[in-house]
Amino acid sequence: MFCGLDLGSRSVKLVLLDETGVKESRVFATVDFYRQYGRRTEEGLVVDFAAIGAGGVEKVVATGYGRNTLDLAGVEVIAELKAHTKGAVWQTGLSDFTLLDLGGQDSKVIKVKKGRMVDFATNDKCAASTGRYLENMAAVLGVSLEELSSHSENPVELSATCAIFGESELIGRIIEGHSVPTLSAGVNYTIFKRIKPMLNSLHSEVLVFTGGVALGQGVRKLLAAELNSEVVVPPQPQLNGAIGCAAYAMEKRG
Amino acid sequence: MARIGVTTTVPVEIILAAGHVPVDLNNIFITHPEANRMIDMAEDAGYPRNLCGWIKGLYGVVVGQKDIDTVIAVTQGDCSNTHALMETFTLAGIDTIPFAYPYDRDYDLLKLQMEKLMSSLGTDWEQVMTVKRRLDGLRGKIAELDRMTWQDNVVSGAENHLYQVCCSDFNGDATLFETQLDAFMAEAAKRNEFTEDLRIGYIGVPPIFTDLYDYMESMGARVVFNEVQRQFAMPFGIEDLVEQYRHYTYPYGVFDRIEDIQAEIERRNLDGIIHYVQSFCFRQIEDMIFRQKLDVPVLTVEGDRPGKLDARTRLRLDSFLEMLR
Numbered sequence: 001m002f003c004g005l006d007l008g009s010r011s012v013k014l015v016l017l018d019e020t021g022v023k024e025s026r027v028f029a030t031v032d033f034y035r036q037y038g039r040r041t042e043e044g045l046v047v048d049f050a051a052i053g054a055g056g057v058e059k060v061v062a063t064g065y066g067r068n069t070l071d072l073a074g075v076e077v078i079a080e081l082k083a084h085t086k087g088a089v090w091q092t093g094l095s096d097f098t099l100l101d102l103g104g105q106d107s108k109v110i111k112v113k114k115g116r117m118v119d120f121a122t123n124d125k126c127a128a129s130t131g132r133y134l135e136n137m138a139a140v141l142g143v144s145l146e147e148l149s150s151h152s153e154n155p156v157e158l159s160a161t162c163a164i165f166g167e168s169e170l171i172g173r174i175i176e177g178h179s180v181p182t183l184s185a186g187v188n189y190t191i192f193k194r195i196k197p198m199l200n201s202l203h204s205e206v207l208v209f210t211g212g213v214a215l216g217q218g219v220r221k222l223l224a225a226e227l228n229s230e231v232v233v234p235p236q237p238q239l240n241g242a243i244g245c246a247a248y249a250m251e252k253r254g
Numbered sequence: 255m256a257r258i259g260v261t262t263t264v265p266v267e268i269i270l271a272a273g274h275v276p277v278d279l280n281n282i283f284i285t286h287p288e289a290n291r292m293i294d295m296a297e298d299a300g301y302p303r304n305l306c307g308w309i310k311g312l313y314g315v316v317v318g319q320k321d322i323d324t325v326i327a328v329t330q331g332d333c334s335n336t337h338a339l340m341e342t343f344t345l346a347g348i349d350t351i352p353f354a355y356p357y358d359r360d361y362d363l364l365k366l367q368m369e370k371l372m373s374s375l376g377t378d379w380e381q382v383m384t385v386k387r388r389l390d391g392l393r394g395k396i397a398e399l400d401r402m403t404w405q406d407n408v409v410s411g412a413e414n415h416l417y418q419v420c421c422s423d424f425n426g427d428a429t430l431f432e433t434q435l436d437a438f439m440a441e442a443a444k445r446n447e448f449t450e451d452l453r454i455g456y457i458g459v460p461p462i463f464t465d466l467y468d469y470m471e472s473m474g475a476r477v478v479f480n481e482v483q484r485q486f487a488m489p490f491g492i493e494d495l496v497e498q499y500r501h502y503t504y505p506y507g508v509f510d511r512i513e514d515i516q517a518e519i520e521r522r523n524l525d526g527i528i529h530y531v532q533s534f535c536f537r538q539i540e541d542m543i544f545r546q547k548l549d550v551p552v553l554t555v556e557g558d559r560p561g562k563l564d565a566r567t568r569l570r571l572d573s574f575l576e577m578l579r
Contacts, residue, residue, distance in 0.1 A: 065565050065569065078576075079569070079572040079573040079575075079576040080569055080572075080573060081573035081576070081577070082573060082576050082577075106566075116577075117573075117576075117577045118551075118577070119551060119577075120573065120574075120577070122566075122570055124556050124566070125556070125558075125566070201545070
């Protein structure tokens with residue numbers, strides 16, 4: 001058994017994998033994860049892998065923000081974009097595609113050729129096309145994240161230059177009397193608009209869509225309708241980075 | 255002898271020929287232990303938050319430290335914000351002299367700008383050319399240091415950056431600078447070759463991050479080409495001073511910069527390019543031209559205020575270096 005760990009900005013994802021597939025997966029809120037399983041030592045923060053259920057595994061590979069500040073004893077750390085590339089290749093069996101990952105705070109677009117990352121772009125200091133943005137907008141609309149992320153028809157026009165100012169803009173549109181489905185579609189459409197330039201510059205015929213945002217239908221449908229690409233969402237899009245780490249661990253076993 | 259602040263590289267030979275001390279305000283700003291306070295000072299005075307950190311830093315250096323007698327502000331060919339920076343200097347009672355690089359590299363216009371600067375500071379061609387010949391030797395040594403970086407592999411990216419970037423004002427004292435340079439080069443010549451496996455080029459303005467070079471080296475990559483810093487050093491060996499400043503690529507169109515960068519990618523055998531862009535700078539637009547025209551992978555790194563690399567930028571650097579391997 002191999003363990004992959006994705007130390008994300010909003011959540012920490014853990015998967016246990018063997019040749020037959022994902023055996024177990026767990027998702028922790030980032031703060032809870034470090035509070036429960038982290039221990040401060042003189043060298044830095046040490047994660048108790050036995051306590052999270054990864055003690056008996058053959059190899060643990062991790063990725064994410066912890067790389068430079070965490071002391072992950074016995075753990076190999078790989079670059080985040082590499083983990084996501086591995087995960088998408090492993091989950092889809094494809095080797096030439098563009099990967100779009102919309103996570104808690106990050107948006108990533110990675111061009112993959114022959115199973116390797118050849119170029120990438122990421123959002124910079126703005127989270128207006130991510131899960132956090134969707135959560136904020138769902139709260140403004142008073143609907144669940146699932147409800148918000150399901151709509152794509154007749155989107156209300158929103159500019160969403162900022163994840164926070166987007167809220168007041170949305171309130172302005174609510175006051176104009178638009179329906180929740182069209183407002184929701186509008187929010188989903190702002191996500192498409194923000195990532196479109198990155199997707200254009202790294203275009204492929206197949207788009208693999210991962211990250212928590214890929215769980216909703218709205219953005220997925222918009223991508224399919226607006227782009228000249230086939231959109232593929234792997235079975236567990238939100239775990240893609242952790243799966244990539246575990247797949248890498250398995251590959252490294254030799 | 256006055257202390258003459260410069261907002262970027264200008265014909266430093268003229269300042270030295272006039273008997274004054276050139277002070278590159280950027281270098282004062284970025285090496286100041288309280289660099290962020292300089293920016294706060296500018297914002298307190300009313301500078302917008304969404305404006306380049308370098309411009310605000312220069313304002314803070316001049317208005318806050320009060321030991322600069324006159325500022326030569328490059329109003330064309332470097333940064334359009336300098337135009338308004340100069341106006342706020344005027345408002346604060348600081349003497350300013352505008353200097354404009356002609357966009358089309360017109361020889362006569364550039365010569366006229368240089369002559370106007372000579373008359374403002376009180377010198378002439380004869381004195382200026384004497385200084386130029388003196389500095390030519392120094393510029394030649396910097397060219398050798400650059401060669402030791404990419405060919406002998408005994409000078410680090412940060413050292414290469416530092417010595418070249420100082421050529422805008424030679425730290426205010428060319429003789430002392432040359433002594434330090436000689437000592438450094440003698441020491442570096444005795445080193446073993448660096449062994450980083452990735453050879454990276456750095457393009458764009460010098461970074462506002464303080465640890466970019468060190469971080470890259472810790473990740474097994476070394477910068478063996480500093481584009482704009484090398485341009486500041488002008489290692490061209492050109493006799494005519496106007497031609498030398500026409501040859502300097504940075505203040506003119508982007509396509510001549512690309513030609514220079516392409517040639518160095520080949521010559522130095524670079525694996526990839528880091529393009530540094532300053533937040534809120536018009537040069538961010540040029541990033542798309544670099545990405546289209548350069549035929550090695552390009553990572554665009556954006557910085558706003560002075561300080562260490564943030565976690566996201568480190569993550570992007572890691573992924574880029576990983577991709578190149």
